[in-house]
Amino acid sequence: MSRLFYLLSLLFVIGGLSAQVSDDAVLFSVADREVTVGEFKYIYGKTNGDNADYSRESLQEYLDLYERFKLKVNRAYDMGLDTVKSLQQELAGYRRQLADNYLIDRAVTDRLVEELYQRAGQDVDISHILIAVKPNASPEDSLKAYQQIMAIAKETTAKNFATVAGERSQDTYSKDKGGRIGYLNAPFPNGLYALESAVYKAKPGAVVGPVRTKFGYHLALVNDKRPARGEVEVAHVMTRKPEKGDATKAQEKIERAYALLESGQPFEQVASSTSEDEKTARNGGYIGFFGINKTEKTFEDAAFALEEDDDYSGIIESRVGYHIIRRISKKEQGTLEEERAPLTAKVKEDGRFKTATEALLTNIRKRANFSEDKAAFGAYTATLADSTFFTFKWKPQENRSRNPVLFRMGDDQTVTVADFEEYLQKNARKRVSARRRGNSAQVARNLYEEFQEEQLMAYAESQLEKDYPEFRALMREYEEGILLFEATKMEVWDKAGQDSVGLEAFFAKNRESYRWKDRARVSLYTIYPKIAAKAGAIRKLAAKSDPEAVLEAFQIKDATENRGVTVQTDSYERDRLPKLAEVDWKAGAMTELERNNQNGRFTFYKIEEVLGSAPKELDEARGYVIADYQDQLEREWVAALRKEYPVKIRKRVFEKLVKKQ
Known part of the structure; x- marks a missing residue:
């Protein structure tokens, strides 16, 4: 049996410890190792799910199971298995896998996904006023734009918003429409996360801002909010208007198509024979799924107005012609878990992910009491020479008489110039390829920022057990699972497979069972x-x-x-x-x-x-016999462990857990 498979099976059997321990009272102890009520309650609840009714029978059954588990773990510790280097390395490997994305997933991704899911349930109708400023604008240009938008904000209300937008907005798309953008759904286009957040938090009728995005400064008016339209799958029949002249023939043709549909002719047949949309006619008029703002508004409104699958619209006029739209299906927003994967992909592709990650790093700096000696870093970069720094021959300074501290984290963690130089040497390709981006001091500063982020994340990961009780509990479970696997392998599984005399004796005694x-x-x-x-x-x-x-x-x-x-x-x-x-x-x-x-x-x-x-011979039943022999050895092992390690159950504490007799 592979160890990983065994661990995953074990985690399912005894439950995952991923909720904060809420009660430190001791429920039972095995020798001098204690199990708290909080630990037991979460394991019990996780394992039993909806069946965790806290009945006496259910609690007692699980208590017996967990007691046996802890007896075996206690034996593993006494065997010294926790000091075996290979097992320590295996546990460290599990920790790395778990910790790699734990901070980002918990502190950034999960929050953004849940936020996006809630927002995507609504469409928001907005207007805006824009004062354009480039993302890399000078401080002077940014200040000038900010002063402009602040002056506009002082005179702008919901009532005069359209007038002010028409006069002052620098968005050429919406200016002539009084700044009207129309309905949008989250996520907004990349770079507009701040605007999205502002309008989704505001109530209809509110003017919000100024908000800075990659396009400049915005004031926004929330015109309306509605339940999200989602996506609709449609087909259509279309006749084209001529670019110039009378559209009577196109209108008459669509009316004939509508009459055919009313007479009962299949939509696909009418579309194939009548529609002038060459791309869709050959497929029965099939367009596919689309959401808001993907088609002309009259077409979108008519499509989403269809209430049932297979309903078709009346004749709809658009800029290019006349349409009859058939609804095939409608896709509503699913549950959070159903939507999690696609939303996660959207979040990680969007600028909001970088913004949130930067906020996380700021929070880590605060929690770590981060302090930096900028003078020490400046003195170090002054020693770098372009002629060597941008080559693969560059090496950290040897026999360094001084090794200044660049920054400090936590109670006693220091990061020095030597640590940064080691990073520079390991990232030689990145260092050398950055030659065109500035001189050695500038490039060193950019790499230093990346190095700082890496060190901050490493520090935060080292504190996971302290900051996240569920992580600490899960790591304990991994450790105990590894130890249990190894102890059971040595005490039961290997013995059952290698003890041929014992196996034959067991088979002879139980021959009639096979x-x-x-x-x-x-x-x-x-x-x-x-x-x-x-x-x-x-x-x-x-x-x-x-x-x-x-x-x-x-x-x-x-x-x-x-x-x-x-x-x-x-x-x-x-x-x-x-x-x-x-x-x-x-x-x-x-x-x-x-x-x-x-x-x-x-x-x-x-x-x-x-x-x-007829009775089986041992060779004919070997697999079954070994499995049963392992069960017997395990029962004998547990019985011996009970004699070796006293188990003390606090019955009064147990009784308090019982909610159902």
Whole structure:
């Protein structure tokens, strides 16, 4: 059994410890190792799920299970397995896998996904006023733009918003429409997360801002909010308007198409014969799924107005022509878990992820009491020379007389110039390729910022057990699972497989438990397509002859795969071959011919001899015997552990857990 599979199975059996321990009272102890109520309650709840009714019977059953688990773990510690280097390395590997994305997933991704899910449930109708400023604008230009938007904000209300937008906004798309953007749904386009947050938090009628995005400073008016339209799957029939002149012919043609639909003609047929949208007509007018702001507003409104699948609209006019729209299906927002994967992908592709990660780093700096000696870093970069820094020959300074501290974290963690130089050497390719981005001091500063982020994340990961009780509990569970696996392997599994004398004695004592059920020798006849016409004759001969006679009469003796007939004879227990349920359980009984349509072969079964029930030999039952012998050894092991390690259950504490007798 692989250790990883065993650990995953164990985590399922005893439950995952991923909730904060809420009660430090001791429920029971094994020798001097204690188990708290909080630990037990969470394991019990996690394992039993909706069936965790806290009844006396259920709690007692799980307490017995967890007590046995802790007895074995106690033995593993006394065996010194927690000091075995290979097991320590294995646990460290699990921790790295778990910790790699733990902070980002918990502190950034999960929060952003849940936020986006809530926002995506609403469409928000907005107008805005923009004062444009580039993301890399100078401080002077940014200040000038900010002063402009602040001046506009002082005179702007919901009532005069459209007028001010028409006069002052620098967004050429919406300016002539009074700043009106229309309905949007989260996520907003990349770079507009701050605007999205502002308008989703505001109530209809509110003016919000100024808000800075990559396009500049915005004031926004929330016109309306509605439940999200989602996506609709449609097909259409379309007739095109001429670029110039009268559209009467196009209108008459769409009216004829509508009449055909009203008479009962299938939509796909009408679309294929009538529609002038070449891309969709050949597929019955099929367009596919679309959401808001993907088509002209009149088309979108008509499509989303259809209430039932297979409903079709009246005649809709757009800029390009006339349409009849059929709704095929509608996709509503699913549950958070159903939407989590696609939302996670959207979050990680969006600028909001970087923003939130930066906020996380700021929080880590605060919690770590981060302090930096900028003068020490400046003095170090002054020693760097472009001629060597941007080459692979560059090396950290040897025999350094001083090793200044660059920054400090936590109670006693310091990061020095030597640590940063080690980072520079490990990232030589990145260092050398950055030559065009500035001089050695500038590039060193950029790499130093990346190095700082890496060190901050490493520090935060080192504090996971302290900051996240569920992480600490999960790591304890991994550790105990590894130790239990190794102890059980040594005390039970290996012994059961290697102790041949003990295994034989166990088998002899329990021989009657390993018997064949009613059996028969059964022949499977396979008739190949080359002589399929003779299938009936073959079955008729098999009914009165043995397999050898049938093979002699019909087998084609060549080296190709086009053989005539094959026979495979094996012993089967009565319930192991469902095909034999169709016939009497007696010698000579045969199933009917059955043809496989994929390969053209015929098959049938014949009972050659009924063997009846009989005891199995050890080799015939070895797998079952070893498994049962392991169970016995484990029971004996647990009994011995109970004598070695006293278990003390605090009954009064247990009684307080019981909610149902």
